[in-house]
Amino acid sequence: MPQGLKPDTRVRKEIPEEYHWNPNHIFPTWEKWESACAELDALIEKLASFKGTMNQGSQHLYTYLQLQDRAGELSHRVWYYPALQFDTDQRRNELDAKRQKVQAMFVRFATATSWYSPEVLGLGWGTVEKWLAEDRELALYRFTLSELFRLQEHVLDEKGERIMALSGRFASTPPSIYSMLTTADAKHPDVTLSTGETVKVSHAAYGSMLRTLRNQEDREKVFRAHYGTFEGLANTCAAIYNSVLQRGWFHAQARSYTSVLEARLEGNAIPASVVNTLVSTAKAGTGPLRRYHQLRKKFLRLEKYHLYDGFVGLFEEQKKYPFRDVQQIILESVQPLGDTYVRKMEAAFHERWIDVYENEGKRSGAYSAGVYGVHPYMLLNYQDTLDDVFTLAHELGHSMHTILADESQPYVYSDYTIFVAEVASTLNEALLLDTMLEKSESPRERAILLQHAIDSIAGTFFTQALFAAYELEAHRLAEAGEPITADVLNQLYYGLLQEFYGDSIDHDELYRVTWARIPHFFNSPYYVYQYATCYASSALLMRDIQSSDQAVRQAAVDRYLNLLRAGGSDHPTSLLKAAGVDLEQPETVLAVVDQLDTLVTQLEQEIDRLAH
Numbered sequence: 197m198p199q200g201l202k203p204d205t206r207v208r209k210e211i212p213e214e215y216h217w218n219p220n221h222i223f224p225t226w227e228k229w230e231s232a233c234a235e236l237d238a239l240i241e242k243l244a245s246f247k248g249t250m251n252q253g254s255q256h257l258y259t260y261l262q263l264q265d266r267a268g269e270l271s272h273r274v275w276y277y278p279a280l281q282f283d284t285d286q287r288r289n290e291l292d293a294k295r296q297k298v299q300a301m302f303v304r305f306a307t308a309t310s311w312y313s314p315e316v317l318g319l320g321w322g323t324v325e326k327w328l329a330e331d332r333e334l335a336l337y338r339f340t341l342s343e344l345f346r347l348q349e350h351v352l353d354e355k356g357e358r359i360m361a362l363s364g365r366f367a368s369t370p371p372s373i374y375s376m377l378t379t380a381d382a383k384h385p386d387v388t389l390s391t392g393e394t395v396k397v398s399h400a401a402y403g404s405m406l407r408t409l410r411n412q413e414d415r416e417k418v419f420r421a422h423y424g425t426f427e428g429l430a431n432t433c434a435a436i437y438n439s440v441l442q443r444g445w446f447h448a449q450a451r452s453y454t455s456v457l458e459a460r461l462e463g464n465a466i467p468a469s470v471v472n473t474l475v476s477t478a479k480a481g482t483g484p485l486r487r488y489h490q491l492r493k494k495f496l497r498l499e500k501y502h503l504y505d506g507f508v509g510l511f512e513e514q515k516k517y518p519f520r521d522v523q524q525i526i527l528e529s530v531q532p533l534g535d536t537y538v539r540k541m542e543a544a545f546h547e548r549w550i551d552v553y554e555n556e557g558k559r560s561g562a563y564s565a566g567v568y569g570v571h572p573y574m575l576l577n578y579q580d581t582l583d584d585v586f587t588l589a590h591e592l593g594h595s596m597h598t599i600l601a602d603e604s605q606p607y608v609y610s611d612y613t614i615f616v617a618e619v620a621s622t623l624n625e626a627l628l629l630d631t632m633l634e635k636s637e638s639p640r641e642r643a644i645l646l647q648h649a650i651d652s653i654a655g656t657f658f659t660q661a662l663f664a665a666y667e668l669e670a671h672r673l674a675e676a677g678e679p680i681t682a683d684v685l686n687q688l689y690y691g692l693l694q695e696f697y698g699d700s701i702d703h704d705e706l707y708r709v710t711w712a713r714i715p716h717f718f719n720s721p722y723y724v725y726q727y728a729t730c731y732a733s734s735a736l737l738m739r740d741i742q743s744s745d746q747a748v749r750q751a752a753v754d755r756y757l758n759l760l761r762a763g764g765s766d767h768p769t770s771l772l773k774a775a776g777v778d779l780e781q782p783e784t785v786l787a788v789v790d791q792l793d794t795l796v797t798q799l800e801q802e803i804d805r806l807a808h
């Protein structure tokens with residue numbers, strides 16, 4: 197057995213400290229956190245005292261904006277100190293209480309500054325533009341101020357903005373109920389497999405089981421157990437989801453948008469056609485996806501082929517990837533992005549930025565959380581699988597984006613939008629795949645990696661496009677005042693599965709409840725389509741980064757790193773255009789479909805070769 201495998205224990209304190217992130221980089225003690233909270237409170241009061249004074253000139257406005265940035269920076273730190281610790285053990289009520297204290301402070305922050313937008317808008321763009329031209333310090337805020345005026349027609353009067361700010365407290369309720377229901381309170385069933393082994397079908401373990409269980413009946417058992425949990429919660433989940441939809445529609449209508457989609461996209465000036473084009477192009481391009489599943493069915497010699505058969509390795513893959521070993525491969529894979537990039541990534545491994553393994557009470561999934569002025573933190577539930585290696589590369593991509601943006605941008609422009617975010621993560625995954633394919637010496641291993649690449653496109657691109665189609669239709673129902681029940685959502689989801697997969701799979705009715713187990717639907721509506729558009733963007737960038745022409749390669753790397761450094765200093769579609777990617781062109785989306793077609797053909801050839 198290789199050294200450094202995942203610990204057997206799920207008890208946090210029995211896992212060596214080097215695999216825990218260190219929240220003390222934010223504050224050394226809870227006392228320091230308390231005094232930072234007090235400082236933030238004082239800043240909030242100070243900001244409130246500026247009310248009614250915005251007409252005092254450009255330097256006055258500049259002073260206000262600087263203070264607001266300081267409060268924003270501080271709020272990151274006071275939030276993440278308890279939030280990160282809560283995520284590693286969600287049973288600790290005292291940490292949840294501290295998070296709630298910060299959430300209440302954020303509402304006070306929003307309420308105390310709710311007068312700002314209407315008051316600055318009241319100055320008129322003419323005045324503000326004149327100030328920007330005259331005052332070199334204020335010019336720093338040109339983009340953010342011009343954005344305020346661009347969105348002017350959706351800003352309410354002072355009374356209206358105050359009501360919107362007050363509604364913030366319960367706007368965050370649906371996702372917290374969903375999270376409590378599905379992580380803290382849901383009972384994960386035990387299942388006895390054909391080997392006689394009894395396993396707990398936890399959220400984190402489910403995906404990994406579908407990838408590794410060779411026996412179709414075992415896969416069906418864990419699928420029924422896991423989806424059974426959500427079927428048992430379906431009515432409650434539908435009620436929560438309805439509140440998410442109604443919340444979105446309330447905000448959209450209150451701000452005079454014609455749809456939730458329009459409201460969600462206008463903030464970043466993204467044309468709604470980007471989402472509609474994505475969905476229709478993906479629906480029309482499912483040919484290679486279906487061909488892949490038919491190839492799998494034949495290769496795995498299955499009479500019936502269900503979605504839960506769609507993830508297991510074509511070959512039995514015993515290889516484990518200990519966390520310590522993969523660090524080197526990942527660092528090597530990002531070498532094309534330059535030495536500086538590699539050196540910065542090394543810090544993540546050596547300075548306890550990552551919480552590596554699953555433990556009791558820990559939040560499922562993986563994320564990277566940037567704490568401006570400190571460093572990004574990454575949460576993983578690392579289980580030593582090939583998939584985990586790619587998740588690690590993915591989150592490191594986000595973290596590197598954060599580091600480059602934080603270094604290059606002032607606080608106000610450090611936060612990049614999700615529309616660009618997944619370019620950085622999926623590009624790192626593509627680089628890793630490249631390195632691993634190159635290193636592989638056997639056709640069998642190449643087939644395994646090709647399968648991984650295909651599964652990435654199937655999962656990242658097609659699944660997320662299907663999710664986007666679901667969100668579009670669910671929101672349209674809410675916008676039309678149609679009832680939203682578990683039955684309605686089940687039917688909607690099931691119909692989309694049939695549209696995407698056709699007769700390439702045997703449809704299982706229990707898959708109807710998939711919508712209930714996707715946290716993104718509840719936490720951040722109209723988020724997932726961006727995985728698909730970002731996948732297309734990074735596929736285009738990768739083409740040039742891998743070019744045989746050195747000049748083309750270097751220019752592409754420069755464009756790409758500039759995109760990361762730009763953070764949120766401009767509209768995401770403009771930043772991407774500067775990097776050479778135009779998402780308004782359907783060709784960008786089609787590039788992914790073509791790429792999948794090529795990969796499936798390559799896999800067919802490798803399998804043919806292995807059979808002879």
Ligand SMILES: [Zn+2]
Pocket residue numbers: 590594618621
């Ligand atoms: Zn991501």
